[in-house]
Amino acid sequence: MDENIENQNIEITLLLEAIYLKYGYDFRDYAKSSIKRRVMRFMSLSRTNTISEIQHKLIYDKDFFKRFLLDFSIHVTEMFRDPSFYKIIKEKVIPLLRPLPFIKIWHAGCSTGEEVYSMAILLKEENLYEKTRIYATDFNESVINKAKEGIYPLDKMKDYSYNYQKAGGTSDFELYYTSSYEFVLMKKFLKENIVFADHNLATDSIFGEMNMIICRNVLIYFNKNLQNKVIKLFRDSLCEGGFLCLGTKESLIFSKYVNEFEEFASKEKIYLYKGSHYR
Amino acid sequence: MKYEAIVIGVSAGGLNALKTILPTLPHDFKIPVIIVQHEHASSDDFLAHYLNDRCMLTVIQADEKIKISSGNVYLAPPNYHLLVEDDKTFSLSIDEHVNYARPSIDVLFETASEAYGNKLIGIILTGANSDGSIGLKEIKKRGGLTIVQEPSKAEVATMPSAAISATQVDYILPLEEIGPFLCKLEENL
Numbered sequence: 212m213d214e215n216i217e218n219q220n221i222e223i224t225l226l227l228e229a230i231y232l233k234y235g236y237d238f239r240d241y242a243k244s245s246i247k248r249r250v251m252r253f254m255s256l257s258r259t260n261t262i263s264e265i266q267h268k269l270i271y272d273k274d275f276f277k278r279f280l281l282d283f284s285i286h287v288t289e290m291f292r293d294p295s296f297y298k299i300i301k302e303k304v305i306p307l308l309r310p311l312p313f314i315k316i317w318h319a320g321c322s323t324g325e326e327v328y329s330m331a332i333l334l335k336e337e338n339l340y341e342k343t344r345i346y347a348t349d350f351n352e353s354v355i356n357k358a359k360e361g362i363y364p365l366d367k368m369k370d371y372s373y374n375y376q377k378a379g380g381t382s383d384f385e386l387y388y389t390s391s392y393e394f395v396l397m398k399k400f401l402k403e404n405i406v407f408a409d410h411n412l413a414t415d416s417i418f419g420e421m422n423m424i425i426c427r428n429v430l431i432y433f434n435k436n437l438q439n440k441v442i443k444l445f446r447d448s449l450c451e452g453g454f455l456c457l458g459t460k461e462s463l464i465f466s467k468y469v470n471e472f473e474e475f476a477s478k479e480k481i482y483l484y485k486g487s488h489y490r
Numbered sequence: 491m492k493y494e495a496i497v498i499g500v501s502a503g504g505l506n507a508l509k510t511i512l513p514t515l516p517h518d519f520k521i522p523v524i525i526v527q528h529e530h531a532s533s534d535d536f537l538a539h540y541l542n543d544r545c546m547l548t549v550i551q552a553d554e555k556i557k558i559s560s561g562n563v564y565l566a567p568p569n570y571h572l573l574v575e576d577d578k579t580f581s582l583s584i585d586e587h588v589n590y591a592r593p594s595i596d597v598l599f600e601t602a603s604e605a606y607g608n609k610l611i612g613i614i615l616t617g618a619n620s621d622g623s624i625g626l627k628e629i630k631k632r633g634g635l636t637i638v639q640e641p642s643k644a645e646v647a648t649m650p651s652a653a654i655s656a657t658q659v660d661y662i663l664p665l666e667e668i669g670p671f672l673c674k675l676e677e678n679l
Binding site: 288 | 553554555567570571573574575576581582583584585586587597600601604607632
């Protein structure tokens with residue numbers, strides 16, 4: 212291997228170790244290639260010259276670390292991303308949730324919240340929102356605050372509205388937000404049953420007994436080791452017959468726990484947890 | 491073996507370009523091919539199926555964590571960046587667009603170049619933007635082989651022209667000659 216790359220890889224390993232030791236955030240089991248791209252991008256944004264310089268600054272300057280963390284944890288998302296996913300939820304999952312007295316949903320790694328509001332809208336239109344609680348979590352406090360605010364750029368709404376229609380939305384998408392200038396604010400009634408909280412999949416533990424866990428396009432950032440750890444956490448947090456929803460390009464195939472789940476919607480990557488007796 | 495992977499970046503006009511090149515590669519072609527074709531975010535896996543029906547190699551959408559292996563042509567899934575890890579497996583990301591694109595050619599080329607070094611062949615084909623120029627430059631810098639479709643005959647010349655002005659590329663070839671050229675390279679490995 213190119214010596215320069217080898218040196219950079221050493222610097223990145225040390226950087227991630229330093230972050231873990233100093234702040235407790237564990238990126239050590241993340242997929243290396245995208246970590247590296249993010250670090251390089253942050254290097255040019257923060258006008259630092261080497262990865263080691265970032266490391267030094269991070270250790271001694273908390274605000275610098277906050278900036279770094281923010282850049283690390285925003286993964287671009289959209290409302291009703293992959294409309295067919297929401298359509299299947301509506302058509303196949305909802306009928307199975309409907310008889311439950313109370314529905315608990317955990318949206319893990321919700322980033323800035325676009326998909327959380329999408330689910331709230333769907334549940335509202337199915338008249339299930341009143342008996343649902345959505346726990347929306349991410350490891351970064353400032354990202355969670357953004358999700359809580361529910362403020363999004365107006366120019367995205369056209370695409371989101373199109374997704375909403377394709378997802379089988381039955382109402383008028385504009386009813387769910389108020390717009391002012393270039394931004395929209397999601398309506399308050401959508402937030403009523405959402406609990407936004409700080410939770411780190413890499414280091415925190417079980418979250419509660421859930422009927423559905425949504426974690427889309429988060430596992431792709433993890434290596435196999437961390438993927439297995441997180442899937443175990445999900446399995447331990449699901450009740451029997453609960454649903455695990457992953458991103459379109461994610462699957463349980465390589466996971467140790469694949470036999471405890473049943474493919475419920477293969478293209479949309481929705482799995483049904485069969486229960487602890489399948490262990 | 492000198493070359494261990496081929497990366498191809500293509501945008502507008504890509505369907506025609508890919509269906510010209512890929513069917514010329516024989517079923518025992520030893521070098522895996524990895525492609526970023528710019529597509530609309532909501533595209534499905536039509537392109538993979540379409541090309542698979544016309545090729546002797548297996549054309550599939552790339553999945554994360556799979557080992558890159560010969561006999562396959564991998565396509566970046568629409569709306570995801572495709573990255574190569576040092577252990578020659580794929581990663582995917584939904585990070586921000588690069589050069590207005592996701593998947594971005596630069597993202598694939600740069601990460602593949604780090605993983606494969608001088609054992610990589612990079613090819614830029616027809617397209618209407620300049621994605622891939624930086625990545626191709628990286629490939630060249632690390633001693634890989636760089637090929638660009640001859641712009642004057644490309645469906646859209648912008649992307650190959652941009653690549654040529656960014657890098658002293660090794661070969662500028664008309665579309666029809668790229669497939670046979672790769673076969674000849676592979677035979678001499």
